[in-house]
Amino acid sequence: MDRTVGFFVLALLLTCYPSSSETYDTLSEGSSLSVEKSNDVLISANGIFSAGFYQVGNNTFCFAIWFTKSSGATTVWMANRDQPVNGRGSKLSLLRNGNLILTDAGKIMVWMINTVSTSSARLQLLNTGNLVLYAWEKTVIWQSFDSPTDTLLPHQILTKDTSLISSRSQSNYSSGFYKLFFDSDNVIRLLFNGTEVSSIYWPDPSLVTWDAGRSTYNNSRIAVFDSLGYYRASDDLAFRSADFGAGPQRRLALDFDGNLRMYSLEETRGTWSVSWQAISQPCQIHGICGPNSLCSYIPAYGRGCSCMPGFKIVNSTDWSYGCAPETDIACNQTEVGFFPLPHVQLYGYDYGHYPNYTYESCENLCLQLCKCKAFLLNFSDGLYDCYPKTLLLNGFSSPNYPGTMYLKLPKASLFPRYDPLEEFTMNCSGNTRYIQLDRTYRKGHENGPLKFLLWFAYVLGVLEGVTVLLVWLFLFRVHHDPVSTMQGYILVANGFKRFSYAELKKATRGFTQEIGRGGGGVVYKGVLLDRRVAAIKRLKEANQGEAEFLAEVSTIGRLNHMNLIETWGYCIEGKHRLLVYEYMEHGSLAQKLSSNTLDWEKRFQIALGTARGLAYLHEECLEWVLHCDVKPQNILLDSDYQPKVADFGMSKLRNRGGLDNSSFSRIRGTRGYMAPEWVFNLPITSKVDVYSYGIVVLEMVTGKSPTAIPDTDAQGETEQRGLIKWVRDRKNGIGARGSWIEGILDPVMQGGCDMRQLEILISVALECVEEDRDSRPTMSQIVEKLVRPEERPELEGYLTLS
Known part of the structure; x- marks a missing residue:
């Protein structure tokens, strides 16, 4: 009888004490959010952000903020990323004294904001994605913007006292090895902070600060980006997203692979696209493959890791552990030799730099040093430079790198079968959406016979599933x-x-x-x-x-x-x-130009969007991509007349830095849009796309095909020279500003143009079609000239440059 009364009193107390939020975006004093109630979620007034318990493992949760409208609920902040809580009994509670606490299984406090007995407190999720704890209506006690995890949102300031820490992996949200922070010299940097070693890898550590476009002469150490996609830091780092302008939701994230990227959300699909990234060559990120391994980028496979000859992988599911030697390497000079690895670089951990060394002298130096693991012989300025290596870290292979790494191995292992693709991909069989974290809780009384029956049924089900899978794989192999x-x-x-x-x-x-x-x-x-x-x-x-x-x-x-x-x-x-x-609902640009349905505003946005797409191909993706066939037929228009560059059938992948020596087996492109380099058999670079883009812009402005105006001076080399000459003659032949523009303008747009924008666009197009490729701008420079944003007034007060 006493136990029944006790249960009744406990139930009455729980009913009288509020346990969940009463409003959509606010948690009031004395309330809590429960991990077991899926609707215990704060939602910002604009519906863009949500805050609640987010599952990060099997029966493990973190209290987090995420984008509501993105597929997969993209997280932007976590309170307890390194100490997840149990899926039963855990709560986030705003106590009556104003303290905000997160309890694990109702017993252990894992996270807390102590307000020192503040009354009239409330927790609110704002439209900006900022979770704010208020006291006395508008007094801010604490806010999530002051303690970021791996993501920054528009107008969220990164300061000398804050940093971004990457997650451990794509499925493990705990703190990883990469950090974005302001260094002691006032420069914002990316750091690999491994378990044994650490090193700066961005900006390029081989460059002095000013050569990297940074300045140490400031005292604010502040960085921020606005809703338009414009980012600026007090060390002079500044960039704009590829889709600069009002519209999409954006975030700046330090991803688990160590790259800093800005993303833009396409709400109709809920997908994110990369609109800027700090590092274009992923293998230049330190620690990505662990010690004694090499990072390589192969187009058919993407980025991957492989062990160096004479080494074996430590953990097939996590390359950060790297590789271990298969046999011990003796210090006896007569028992070791050197295995050449062309085009391989190991950054850092040089015993020293020895200029003007021959192979023999560099080899002898490494043999005499017991701790020398390898030596790099690099040819530059007509001389060989010798770099003995004491550790084999940050290794990458690139066909454009001129040096050769000579790896010290036992003589019995000097001729290994080395295939960089053999271990290129890791074993991901256990890499499920949720990982199993090590969580220990006191268990109640277990029913032995019932547990045995459950395990028996489970094993029987697994065997049945394996049988079905094997049969399916057999049939698949037979029929494919x-x-x-x-x-x-x-x-x-x-x-x-x-x-x-x-x-x-x-x-x-x-x-x-x-x-x-x-x-x-x-x-x-x-x-x-x-x-x-x-x-x-x-x-x-x-x-x-x-x-x-x-x-x-x-x-x-x-x-x-x-x-x-x-x-x-x-x-x-x-x-x-x-x-x-x-x-694409509106087909190609060529179709719309011939139908005369594009006004000036649409044409300018098409020119700008096309430039952004080509700039991404040339400068922002993992490898430089030459489209080689830029023309109106390959620029498609969606329902909002936004352009999308298409048809990469003639594209040419080129590693960064190797474009000047690129060779093509045949002429590529379409007559009327081809750069002179194709005709005169000159080296092909990204400037061939710039030239074609300039012809497309002139066609958009004038409404005339590049072959519509013959060039009587040309002898068949480039048909489009007639259009270029016609535009230039009218620009130079009439002195009154504006009248020459009206003389070349497509009649469809007469009277409805922004003359300043039009003049800039024509000027850019004429620069693009210069005969000398070095006189043409890059696609990113074209974007800059077309956008020309004014100084962002909202940054005033955020940045104080000295």
Whole structure:
């Protein structure tokens, strides 16, 4: 009887004491949010952000803030990332004394904001994503913006007292190895902070501060970016997102791979696209592959790690542990030799720098040093430089690197079978969406027989599932071509879906609705099984068509930008080669120019968006990409007339720094838009795309095709010179400002143009079509000239430059 009364009194107390939030964005004093109630979530008034318990492992949760409208609930802040709480009994409570506490399983306090007995407190999630604890209406006691984890939001200030710490991995949200912070010299840097070693890797540590575009002469140590995508720091670091301007939600995140990236949200799909990143070559990030290993970037596979010859992987699920030697390396000079690794660099941990050394003298130096693990021989300025290495860290392989690393190995291991692809990918069989964290709780009384029955049923179910899987794999192997299957694995890993030819034939109703045609193939409109409208490009069945298919797939599989066409999948069956794109409602720029439906505002935004897309290809993706066929037919327009650069069938991947020596087996592009370099067999660089872009802009402004005005002085070298000469003659022939512009303007736009914007656009286009490629601007410089934003007034008060 006493126990019944006790339970009744406890239930009455719980009913009388408020336990959950009563409003959408505010937690009042004396209330709490429970991990067991899925609707115990704070939602900002604008509906963009949510705050509540976020699952980070099996039965483990963190209290977090995330974007509500993004797919996968992208987190931007966590209170207890390194000490998750149990999925039962855990709460975030705002006590009546004003203290904010997070308890694990109702017993252990893992996080707390102590307000020193402040009354009239409330916790509110603002529209900015800032979680603020108030007292006395508007007095801020604490805010999440002052303690970021791995993400900054617009107007969230990074100071000398705050930093960003990456997560441990894509599925482990605990603190990782990478840090963004203001160093003691007032410069904002990226640091690899491993368990045994640490090193700065951004800005490039081989550069002095001013050569890296930074300044140490400031005393504020403040960095911030606004809602338009403009970022500025007190050390003179400044950049703009590729989609600069009002519109998308943005975030700046230090990702688990050590790269700092700005993302923009496309709300209709809930997906994020990279609009800026700090490091374009991922293998230059320190610690990415661990000790005694090499980072390589191979287009068909992406970035990956491999052990050096004579070493073996330590943990097949985590490359940060690196590799360990297979055998001990003796100090006896007669028992060791050197294995050459061309184009390999190991950053740091040099015993010294020995200029003008021969191979023999550098080898003898390393043999005499017991702690020398390898030596680098680098040829520069007509001399060889010798760098003995005491540790094998931060290794990467790049075909453009001129040096050779000589690895010290036992003579018995001097001729290993070394295949950089053998260990390129790690074993991810255990890398599930949620990881199992080490959490220990006191267990109650267990029912032994019931537990045995449950385990028996579980094992029986697993055996049945394995049997079904083996049968499925056998049938799959029988019915699929091994070669195309392997290609499918590679591409599916990059996010594509592999379609069957029959499926695409049905989607296009037998390839009947043609919406485009080019040298590489024909494009049809189709409706997929999930009711998405798609553009399906059927490439020619000749060898050229297959080559273009493989080039296009390998290129666009790694590109992600709002001004680049999104590809959903592919088909490769026998001689059939097809690509599946998102469908663009307004077709191509060429179609709209001929229909005279584009006003000035649309044309200017198309010119700007196209420049942003090409700037991303040239300067921001993992490798430089030359499109090689920029023309109105390859610029598609979505429902809002936003441009998307398409058709990478003629694209050319080039490692950064190697463009000046690039060679092409044949001329690429379309007559009328090709740069002089193609005709005169000059080195091909990104400036060929700049030239083609300039022709497209002139065509947009004048409404005239590049071949419509013949050049009587040209002898067939470049057909478009007639249009260029015609525009230049009118610019230089009439003195009154503005009248020459009206003389070349497309009649459709007469009277409806911003003359200042128009003059800038024409000036940029004429710079793009200079005969000398070195006189042409880069695509990023073109974006800068077209945007020309004024100084952001909202930054005043945030930045104090000395």
